[in-house]
Amino acid sequence: MIDLKGKTALVTGGSRGIGKAIAFKLARAGAEVIITSRSDASSTPVVTEAQKENLKISALSGDVTSAADCRRIVQQALEAFGGKLDILVNNAGITQDNLFMKMKEEEWDQVLATNLTSLFHFCKAVIRPMMKQRAGRIINIGSVVGHTGNPGQVNYATTKAGMLGFSQSLAKEVASRNILVNVVSPGFIATDMTAQLNEEQKTTILEKIPLNRLGQAEDIAGAVLFLAGDLSSYITGTTLHVNGGMY
Ligand code: NAP
Numbered sequence: 001m002i003d004l005k006g007k008t009a010l011v012t013g014g015s016r017g018i019g020k021a022i023a024f025k026l027a028r029a030g031a032e033v034i035i036t037s038r039s040d041a042s043s044t045p046v047v048t049e050a051q052k053e054n055l056k057i058s059a060l061s062g063d064v065t066s067a068a069d070c071r072r073i074v075q076q077a078l079e080a081f082g083g084k085l086d087i088l089v090n091n092a093g094i095t096q097d098n099l100f101m102k103m104k105e106e107e108w109d110q111v112l113a114t115n116l117t118s119l120f121h122f123c124k125a126v127i128r129p130m131m132k133q134r135a136g137r138i139i140n141i142g143s144v145v146g147h148t149g150n151p152g153q154v155n156y157a158t159t160k161a162g163m164l165g166f167s168q169s170l171a172k173e174v175a176s177r178n179i180l181v182n183v184v185s186p187g188f189i190a191t192d193m194t195a196q197l198n199e200e201q202k203t204t205i206l207e208k209i210p211l212n213r214l215g216q217a218e219d220i221a222g223a224v225l226f227l228a229g230d231l232s233s234y235i236t237g238t239t240l241h242v243n244g245g246m247y
Contacts, residue, residue, distance in 0.1 A: 013092030017191030021217035171237030187243025210245035
């Protein structure tokens with residue numbers, strides 16, 4: 001049993017999909033959780049659902065492509081948590097798929113800003129408080145595509161591969177302060193993101209997954225809970241693959 005009682009966590013992109021499942025998983029283990037999304041409208045139903053279970057999940061809104069919003073969110077989270085943030089989960093992410101020949105600069109810029117530059121801003125804002133605490137867990141949500149590449153996803157795969165180098169390097173810089181930095185790399189998970197795939201694409205993907213099903217958000221949340229708790233206290237700078245055996 002992983003016990004997060006007394007721990008505080010900030011989960012970006014927690015209004016649905018994987019981020020929402022992570023928030024519930026951490027809160028059910030006893031943590032006090034703040035989720036983020038672009039608007040209160042998308043996060044309020046999650047907070048209401050959590051209240052029915054007496055879980056401590058609240059929400060802050062802001063755009064992760066804005067450095068000022070990332071800093072403000074961390075500041076507000078620290079204030080709400082009495083100055084202590086134990087766990088940061090960088091989960092907010094988007095796809096804007098296109099073959100490279102057709103990919104527009106805006107599609108490149110938007111995906112990089114959302115999935116990768118946000119990592120810089122959130123980690124920058126939490127690293128000092130975590131160093132003072134001499135403890136912290138940073139868990140970044142990557143993708144199998146960052147390891148394998150995928151046609152139509154040059155922008156997305158770049159962000160997820162970049163996240164690996166970022167996490168391995170930061171892990172080495174802050175290990176002496178007992179701050180652990182790891183990546184959870186999902187395969188194909190049933191969320192709004194993969195709902196965009198057509199039947200033919202889904203069939204092709206399923207053929208590559210030995211466990212023969214898309215993953216559930218819950219599968220990723222379990223891996224995050226493991227990396228957030230005491231059972232993983234000697235693991236840093238690594239990637240936990242959660243992809244049904246496809247990679
Ligand atoms: P999702 O269902 O589309 O949810 C995305 C979340 O990110 C939402 O909470 C959304 O909030 C938030 N978000 C997006 N852009 C934002 C922005 N600019 N500012 C603030 N929040 C923003 O996605 P998901 O499938 O759960 O994916 C979550 C993470 O897992 C992503 O990093 C994704 O790359 C990764 N992943 C997913 C899969 C998969 O198969 N689903 C596979 C590998 C990796 P709003 O309510 O504001 O829209």
